[in-house]
Amino acid sequence: MKKQIIVFVFGMLLLSPAFAAGTHYEMRVDGLACPYCAYGIEKKLKAIEGTDKINVDLNKGLVKVNLAEGKTLTDEQMTKLFNDSGFTYRGMKKTPLDK
Amino acid sequence: MKTNYLTGLSIVLLTSAMSQIAWAHDPIFGVGPHVLFKDGFEVATEVESDKAGDAKEQALALEVTYGLTGDWAIGVDLPYVFKEEGNNSSNGNGDAGVFTKYRFWRKDSLGLQETAAVLLKGITNTAADNKSPALDKGTTDAILGLTYGYEGRKWYRWASARYRFNGTNDAGIDRGDKILLDFVGGIRPNPTGYKEVDIVWLLELNGEYGQRAELGGAELSNTGGTEWFVSPGIFWTKRNFAIKAGVQLPIYHNLNGNQQDSDYRAKMVFEWHL
Numbered sequence: 193m194k195k196q197i198i199v200f201v202f203g204m205l206l207l208s209p210a211f212a213a214g215t216h217y218e219m220r221v222d223g224l225a226c227p228y229c230a231y232g233i234e235k236k237l238k239a240i241e242g243t244d245k246i247n248v249d250l251n252k253g254l255v256k257v258n259l260a261e262g263k264t265l266t267d268e269q270m271t272k273l274f275n276d277s278g279f280t281y282r283g284m285k286k287t288p289l290d291k
Numbered sequence: 292m293k294t295n296y297l298t299g300l301s302i303v304l305l306t307s308a309m310s311q312i313a314w315a316h317d318p319i320f321g322v323g324p325h326v327l328f329k330d331g332f333e334v335a336t337e338v339e340s341d342k343a344g345d346a347k348e349q350a351l352a353l354e355v356t357y358g359l360t361g362d363w364a365i366g367v368d369l370p371y372v373f374k375e376e377g378n379n380s381s382n383g384n385g386d387a388g389v390f391t392k393y394r395f396w397r398k399d400s401l402g403l404q405e406t407a408a409v410l411l412k413g414i415t416n417t418a419a420d421n422k423s424p425a426l427d428k429g430t431t432d433a434i435l436g437l438t439y440g441y442e443g444r445k446w447y448r449w450a451s452a453r454y455r456f457n458g459t460n461d462a463g464i465d466r467g468d469k470i471l472l473d474f475v476g477g478i479r480p481n482p483t484g485y486k487e488v489d490i491v492w493l494l495e496l497n498g499e500y501g502q503r504a505e506l507g508g509a510e511l512s513n514t515g516g517t518e519w520f521v522s523p524g525i526f527w528t529k530r531n532f533a534i535k536a537g538v539q540l541p542i543y544h545n546l547n548g549n550q551q552d553s554d555y556r557a558k559m560v561f562e563w564h565l
Binding site for chain 1: 316325326327328329330331358360361362394397399400401402403404442443444479482483484485486487489491526528530531533564
Protein backbone atom coordinates (compact mmCIF):
# COMPACT_ATOMS: atom_id res chain seq x y z
CA MET A 193 0.00 0.00 0.00
CA LYS A 194 2.81 2.39 0.95
CA LYS A 195 4.53 1.66 -2.35
CA GLN A 196 1.30 2.42 -4.26
CA ILE A 197 0.95 5.78 -2.52
CA ILE A 198 4.54 6.72 -3.38
CA VAL A 199 4.00 5.77 -7.03
CA PHE A 200 0.75 7.80 -7.09
CA VAL A 201 2.36 10.93 -5.57
CA PHE A 202 5.37 10.63 -7.89
CA GLY A 203 3.03 10.25 -10.86
CA MET A 204 1.07 13.35 -9.82
CA LEU A 205 4.30 15.33 -9.54
CA LEU A 206 5.27 14.30 -13.07
CA LEU A 207 1.87 15.30 -14.37
CA SER A 208 1.73 18.65 -12.52
CA PRO A 209 3.38 20.76 -15.29
CA ALA A 210 0.55 19.75 -17.58
CA PHE A 211 -1.95 21.20 -15.12
CA ALA A 212 0.06 24.44 -15.04
CA ALA A 213 0.26 24.60 -18.82
CA GLY A 214 -0.14 27.96 -20.47
CA THR A 215 1.84 30.25 -22.72
CA HIS A 216 4.89 32.41 -22.18
CA TYR A 217 4.79 35.62 -24.21
CA GLU A 218 7.72 37.86 -25.06
CA MET A 219 6.64 41.18 -26.52
CA ARG A 220 9.08 43.43 -28.36
CA VAL A 221 8.39 47.00 -27.32
CA ASP A 222 10.13 50.22 -28.35
CA GLY A 223 10.49 53.32 -26.19
CA LEU A 224 11.29 51.49 -22.95
CA ALA A 225 13.97 53.60 -21.34
CA CYS A 226 13.12 53.94 -17.65
CA PRO A 227 11.74 51.39 -15.18
CA TYR A 228 9.44 53.91 -13.49
CA CYS A 229 7.69 54.64 -16.77
CA ALA A 230 7.10 50.93 -17.47
CA TYR A 231 4.81 50.52 -14.46
CA GLY A 232 1.74 51.30 -16.60
CA ILE A 233 2.51 48.21 -18.70
CA GLU A 234 2.60 45.97 -15.63
CA LYS A 235 -0.66 47.44 -14.37
CA LYS A 236 -2.45 46.94 -17.67
CA LEU A 237 -1.17 43.39 -18.16
CA LYS A 238 -2.23 42.50 -14.62
CA ALA A 239 -5.75 43.60 -15.51
CA ILE A 240 -5.94 40.79 -18.09
CA GLU A 241 -7.29 37.60 -16.58
CA GLY A 242 -4.77 34.76 -16.39
CA THR A 243 -1.56 36.81 -16.58
CA ASP A 244 1.29 35.99 -14.22
CA LYS A 245 5.03 36.63 -13.76
CA ILE A 246 5.18 39.94 -15.60
CA ASN A 247 8.69 41.24 -16.18
CA VAL A 248 10.31 43.93 -18.29
CA ASP A 249 13.78 43.71 -19.82
CA LEU A 250 14.55 47.33 -20.58
CA ASN A 251 17.87 46.70 -22.32
CA LYS A 252 16.37 44.25 -24.81
CA GLY A 253 13.01 46.02 -25.12
CA LEU A 254 11.14 42.91 -24.01
CA VAL A 255 8.01 42.56 -21.91
CA LYS A 256 7.55 39.01 -20.63
CA VAL A 257 4.40 37.48 -19.23
CA ASN A 258 2.93 34.03 -18.59
CA LEU A 259 -0.66 33.42 -19.54
CA ALA A 260 -2.94 30.68 -18.24
CA GLU A 261 -4.07 27.83 -20.45
CA GLY A 262 -7.04 28.65 -22.64
CA LYS A 263 -6.22 32.35 -22.79
CA THR A 264 -4.53 34.21 -25.63
CA LEU A 265 -3.09 37.63 -26.31
CA THR A 266 -3.55 39.14 -29.77
CA ASP A 267 -1.44 41.63 -31.72
CA GLU A 268 -4.39 44.03 -31.87
CA GLN A 269 -4.88 43.83 -28.10
CA MET A 270 -1.17 44.40 -27.43
CA THR A 271 -0.91 47.31 -29.89
CA LYS A 272 -3.66 49.08 -27.93
CA LEU A 273 -2.30 48.09 -24.52
CA PHE A 274 1.19 49.41 -25.24
CA ASN A 275 -0.08 52.53 -26.96
CA ASP A 276 -2.26 53.29 -23.92
CA SER A 277 0.84 52.78 -21.79
CA GLY A 278 2.81 55.24 -23.92
CA PHE A 279 5.00 52.82 -25.91
CA THR A 280 5.18 51.15 -29.32
CA TYR A 281 4.43 47.44 -29.71
CA ARG A 282 6.48 45.65 -32.39
CA GLY A 283 5.56 41.98 -32.13
CA MET A 284 5.42 38.91 -29.92
CA LYS A 285 6.93 35.44 -29.53
CA LYS A 286 4.89 32.65 -27.91
CA THR A 287 6.26 29.59 -26.17
CA PRO A 288 4.17 26.84 -24.57
CA LEU A 289 4.92 26.72 -20.84
CA ASP A 290 4.89 22.92 -20.56
CA LYS A 291 7.73 22.41 -23.04
CA MET B 292 -5.96 103.13 -2.09
CA LYS B 293 -2.34 103.30 -0.95
CA THR B 294 -2.79 100.05 0.97
CA ASN B 295 -4.29 98.44 -2.09
CA TYR B 296 -1.42 99.67 -4.22
CA LEU B 297 1.22 98.36 -1.81
CA THR B 298 -0.55 95.06 -1.50
CA GLY B 299 -0.80 94.87 -5.26
CA LEU B 300 2.86 95.64 -5.68
CA SER B 301 3.91 93.03 -3.15
CA ILE B 302 1.88 90.52 -5.11
CA VAL B 303 3.73 91.53 -8.27
CA LEU B 304 7.00 90.90 -6.48
CA LEU B 305 5.78 87.47 -5.46
CA THR B 306 7.25 85.77 -8.47
CA SER B 307 5.31 82.61 -7.74
CA ALA B 308 7.79 80.00 -8.74
CA MET B 309 5.38 77.74 -6.85
CA SER B 310 3.49 76.98 -10.01
CA GLN B 311 5.52 74.12 -11.34
CA ILE B 312 3.93 70.84 -12.27
CA ALA B 313 5.63 67.60 -11.24
CA TRP B 314 5.45 64.98 -13.98
CA ALA B 315 7.01 61.54 -13.75
CA HIS B 316 10.50 61.55 -15.27
CA ASP B 317 10.50 65.22 -16.14
CA PRO B 318 12.94 67.89 -14.95
CA ILE B 319 12.51 69.15 -11.38
CA PHE B 320 12.25 72.86 -12.22
CA GLY B 321 11.77 72.81 -15.97
CA VAL B 322 9.11 70.84 -17.78
CA GLY B 323 9.31 67.81 -20.02
CA PRO B 324 6.90 65.94 -22.30
CA HIS B 325 6.09 63.06 -19.92
CA VAL B 326 2.43 62.20 -19.52
CA LEU B 327 0.80 59.18 -17.87
CA PHE B 328 -0.59 55.82 -18.97
CA LYS B 329 -4.30 55.72 -19.81
CA ASP B 330 -6.55 55.57 -16.72
CA GLY B 331 -3.49 55.91 -14.48
CA PHE B 332 -3.27 58.23 -11.51
CA GLU B 333 -0.23 60.12 -10.33
CA VAL B 334 -0.36 61.41 -6.76
CA ALA B 335 2.44 63.71 -5.68
CA THR B 336 3.25 65.73 -2.61
CA GLU B 337 5.69 68.52 -3.17
CA VAL B 338 7.67 70.66 -0.76
CA GLU B 339 9.27 73.83 -2.05
CA SER B 340 11.32 76.50 -0.34
CA ASP B 341 12.33 79.82 -1.92
CA LYS B 342 14.45 82.66 -0.55
CA ALA B 343 15.09 86.10 -2.01
CA GLY B 344 16.69 88.58 0.40
CA ASP B 345 14.48 88.78 3.50
CA ALA B 346 11.53 87.18 1.70
CA LYS B 347 11.02 83.48 2.27
CA GLU B 348 8.30 81.25 0.95
CA GLN B 349 7.57 77.60 1.62
CA ALA B 350 4.83 75.65 -0.06
CA LEU B 351 3.42 72.22 0.47
CA ALA B 352 1.37 71.02 -2.48
CA LEU B 353 -0.75 68.02 -3.35
CA GLU B 354 -0.96 67.19 -7.03
CA VAL B 355 -3.22 64.63 -8.66
CA THR B 356 -2.91 63.76 -12.35
CA TYR B 357 -5.05 61.44 -14.46
CA GLY B 358 -4.17 59.84 -17.79
CA LEU B 359 -7.03 60.40 -20.23
CA THR B 360 -5.11 58.52 -22.93
CA GLY B 361 -1.53 57.32 -23.25
CA ASP B 362 -0.64 60.79 -24.57
CA TRP B 363 -2.97 63.15 -22.74
CA ALA B 364 -3.18 63.91 -19.03
CA ILE B 365 -5.04 66.36 -16.82
CA GLY B 366 -4.60 67.30 -13.18
CA VAL B 367 -4.98 69.68 -10.27
CA ASP B 368 -2.58 71.02 -7.68
CA LEU B 369 -3.51 72.39 -4.29
CA PRO B 370 -0.76 74.33 -2.50
CA TYR B 371 -0.57 75.50 1.09
CA VAL B 372 1.83 78.40 1.49
CA PHE B 373 3.95 79.73 4.36
CA LYS B 374 5.34 83.19 3.67
CA GLU B 375 7.77 85.43 5.52
CA GLU B 376 8.84 89.00 4.75
CA GLY B 377 11.10 90.61 7.33
CA ASN B 378 9.31 90.20 10.66
CA ASN B 379 5.90 89.47 9.13
CA SER B 380 4.66 86.02 8.31
CA SER B 381 1.46 84.47 7.05
CA ASN B 382 0.18 81.12 5.85
CA GLY B 383 -2.86 79.68 4.13
CA ASN B 384 -4.14 78.08 0.98
CA GLY B 385 -2.25 79.09 -2.15
CA ASP B 386 -3.75 79.41 -5.61
CA ALA B 387 -5.07 76.08 -6.87
CA GLY B 388 -4.01 75.13 -10.37
CA VAL B 389 -5.52 73.00 -13.12
CA PHE B 390 -3.33 71.69 -15.90
CA THR B 391 -3.23 69.51 -18.97
CA LYS B 392 -0.48 68.16 -21.16
CA TYR B 393 -0.78 66.58 -24.60
CA ARG B 394 2.07 64.62 -26.15
CA PHE B 395 1.65 65.28 -29.86
CA TRP B 396 4.79 63.54 -31.12
CA ARG B 397 6.53 60.35 -30.06
CA LYS B 398 9.37 58.45 -31.71
CA ASP B 399 10.15 55.12 -30.08
CA SER B 400 13.13 52.87 -30.72
CA LEU B 401 14.95 50.22 -28.70
CA GLY B 402 15.60 51.68 -25.22
CA LEU B 403 14.91 55.21 -26.41
CA GLN B 404 11.97 57.56 -26.52
CA GLU B 405 11.90 61.02 -28.10
CA THR B 406 8.76 63.05 -27.51
CA ALA B 407 7.26 66.52 -27.69
CA ALA B 408 4.26 67.94 -25.88
CA VAL B 409 2.22 71.08 -25.33
CA LEU B 410 0.96 72.04 -21.91
CA LEU B 411 -1.51 74.48 -20.49
CA LYS B 412 -1.97 75.47 -16.90
CA GLY B 413 -4.48 77.78 -15.27
CA ILE B 414 -3.55 79.26 -11.90
CA THR B 415 -6.74 80.27 -10.17
CA ASN B 416 -7.31 83.15 -7.79
CA THR B 417 -8.27 81.00 -4.83
CA ALA B 418 -5.50 81.72 -2.34
CA ALA B 419 -6.36 82.94 1.14
CA ASP B 420 -6.83 86.71 0.99
CA ASN B 421 -6.38 89.50 3.54
CA LYS B 422 -3.06 88.05 4.65
CA SER B 423 0.13 89.97 5.29
CA PRO B 424 2.41 89.22 3.57
CA ALA B 425 -0.13 88.59 0.82
CA LEU B 426 -0.64 85.05 -0.39
CA ASP B 427 -3.04 85.85 -3.21
CA LYS B 428 -2.08 87.56 -6.44
CA GLY B 429 -5.62 88.78 -7.08
CA THR B 430 -6.03 87.37 -10.57
CA THR B 431 -6.08 84.23 -12.67
CA ASP B 432 -2.95 83.44 -14.69
CA ALA B 433 -2.25 80.97 -17.47
CA ILE B 434 0.89 79.18 -18.66
CA LEU B 435 1.32 77.83 -22.17
CA GLY B 436 4.34 75.67 -22.87
CA LEU B 437 6.10 73.58 -25.48
CA THR B 438 8.60 70.89 -24.55
CA TYR B 439 10.87 68.28 -26.13
CA GLY B 440 12.47 65.29 -24.41
CA TYR B 441 15.05 62.62 -25.27
CA GLU B 442 15.05 59.71 -22.87
CA GLY B 443 17.55 56.89 -23.33
CA ARG B 444 18.79 54.12 -21.09
CA LYS B 445 21.79 56.24 -20.13
CA TRP B 446 21.33 59.84 -21.31
CA TYR B 447 18.51 62.34 -21.01
CA ARG B 448 17.99 65.78 -22.46
CA TRP B 449 15.07 68.19 -22.46
CA ALA B 450 14.30 71.68 -23.72
CA SER B 451 11.23 73.72 -23.01
CA ALA B 452 9.74 77.18 -23.38
CA ARG B 453 6.82 78.53 -21.41
CA TYR B 454 4.90 81.78 -21.60
CA ARG B 455 3.06 82.91 -18.51
CA PHE B 456 0.13 85.24 -19.08
CA ASN B 457 -0.20 87.21 -15.85
CA GLY B 458 -3.51 88.93 -15.29
CA THR B 459 -4.39 92.34 -13.88
CA ASN B 460 -5.00 92.13 -10.15
CA ASP B 461 -7.59 93.73 -7.90
CA ALA B 462 -5.36 96.75 -7.34
CA GLY B 463 -5.35 97.44 -11.09
CA ILE B 464 -1.78 96.32 -11.63
CA ASP B 465 -1.07 94.55 -14.89
CA ARG B 466 1.53 92.15 -13.50
CA GLY B 467 3.56 91.68 -16.68
CA ASP B 468 3.95 88.40 -18.54
CA LYS B 469 6.85 86.01 -18.10
CA ILE B 470 8.94 83.80 -20.35
CA LEU B 471 10.61 80.71 -18.93
CA LEU B 472 13.28 78.68 -20.76
CA ASP B 473 14.80 75.38 -19.64
CA PHE B 474 17.68 73.29 -20.95
CA VAL B 475 18.33 70.06 -19.08
CA GLY B 476 20.72 67.12 -19.28
CA GLY B 477 20.57 63.89 -17.29
CA ILE B 478 22.53 60.71 -16.84
CA ARG B 479 21.68 57.30 -15.44
CA PRO B 480 25.11 56.05 -14.31
CA ASN B 481 23.92 52.45 -13.86
CA PRO B 482 21.08 51.37 -16.14
CA THR B 483 19.23 49.08 -13.76
CA GLY B 484 16.43 46.61 -14.42
CA TYR B 485 12.70 46.82 -13.84
CA LYS B 486 11.71 46.79 -10.12
CA GLU B 487 15.25 47.79 -9.14
CA VAL B 488 16.17 51.15 -7.65
CA ASP B 489 16.88 53.57 -10.47
CA ILE B 490 18.84 56.81 -10.10
CA VAL B 491 19.16 59.64 -12.62
CA TRP B 492 21.25 62.77 -12.03
CA LEU B 493 20.16 66.03 -13.62
CA LEU B 494 21.64 69.40 -14.37
CA GLU B 495 19.23 72.13 -15.42
CA LEU B 496 19.71 75.61 -16.78
CA ASN B 497 16.57 77.64 -16.09
CA GLY B 498 16.00 81.17 -17.37
CA GLU B 499 13.22 83.58 -16.46
CA TYR B 500 12.39 86.88 -18.10
CA GLY B 501 9.61 89.01 -16.65
CA GLN B 502 8.06 92.09 -18.24
CA ARG B 503 7.63 95.20 -16.11
CA ALA B 504 4.30 95.49 -14.34
CA GLU B 505 2.07 98.42 -15.24
CA LEU B 506 -0.42 100.55 -13.33
CA GLY B 507 -2.74 102.76 -15.35
CA GLY B 508 -0.43 102.41 -18.37
CA ALA B 509 2.69 103.49 -16.43
CA GLU B 510 5.48 100.99 -15.94
CA LEU B 511 6.46 100.19 -12.35
CA SER B 512 10.19 100.52 -11.98
CA ASN B 513 10.87 97.82 -9.39
CA THR B 514 9.36 94.97 -11.36
CA GLY B 515 10.40 92.57 -14.09
CA GLY B 516 13.84 91.51 -15.20
CA THR B 517 15.90 88.44 -15.90
CA GLU B 518 17.31 85.64 -13.77
CA TRP B 519 19.18 82.46 -14.73
CA PHE B 520 19.70 79.46 -12.49
CA VAL B 521 21.77 76.33 -12.60
CA SER B 522 19.95 73.49 -10.90
CA PRO B 523 21.39 70.11 -9.93
CA GLY B 524 18.83 67.45 -9.14
CA ILE B 525 18.17 63.75 -8.69
CA PHE B 526 15.45 61.18 -9.47
CA TRP B 527 15.26 58.16 -7.21
CA THR B 528 12.67 55.66 -8.33
CA LYS B 529 11.60 52.16 -7.50
CA ARG B 530 8.81 50.59 -9.54
CA ASN B 531 5.88 53.01 -9.12
CA PHE B 532 7.34 55.31 -6.45
CA ALA B 533 9.66 58.28 -7.03
CA ILE B 534 11.51 60.84 -4.98
CA LYS B 535 12.75 63.85 -6.91
CA ALA B 536 14.81 66.67 -5.46
CA GLY B 537 16.76 69.65 -6.69
CA VAL B 538 18.02 73.12 -5.87
CA GLN B 539 18.05 76.21 -8.09
CA LEU B 540 21.15 78.33 -7.63
CA PRO B 541 21.18 81.77 -9.28
CA ILE B 542 24.03 82.47 -11.70
CA TYR B 543 22.81 85.70 -13.28
CA HIS B 544 20.51 88.50 -12.11
CA ASN B 545 19.33 91.53 -13.98
CA LEU B 546 16.20 92.58 -12.14
CA ASN B 547 14.82 96.03 -12.83
CA GLY B 548 15.03 98.74 -10.17
CA ASN B 549 15.29 97.80 -6.52
CA GLN B 550 14.32 94.15 -6.17
CA GLN B 551 15.70 91.31 -4.10
CA ASP B 552 17.63 88.78 -6.13
CA SER B 553 16.78 85.11 -5.65
CA ASP B 554 19.12 83.34 -3.23
CA TYR B 555 17.91 79.80 -3.88
CA ARG B 556 14.89 77.65 -4.58
CA ALA B 557 14.73 74.06 -3.40
CA LYS B 558 12.19 71.38 -4.17
CA MET B 559 11.44 67.82 -3.13
CA VAL B 560 8.69 65.67 -4.61
CA PHE B 561 7.28 62.32 -3.49
CA GLU B 562 5.32 60.71 -6.27
CA TRP B 563 3.27 57.54 -6.79
CA HIS B 564 1.87 56.07 -9.98
CA LEU B 565 -1.33 54.19 -9.27
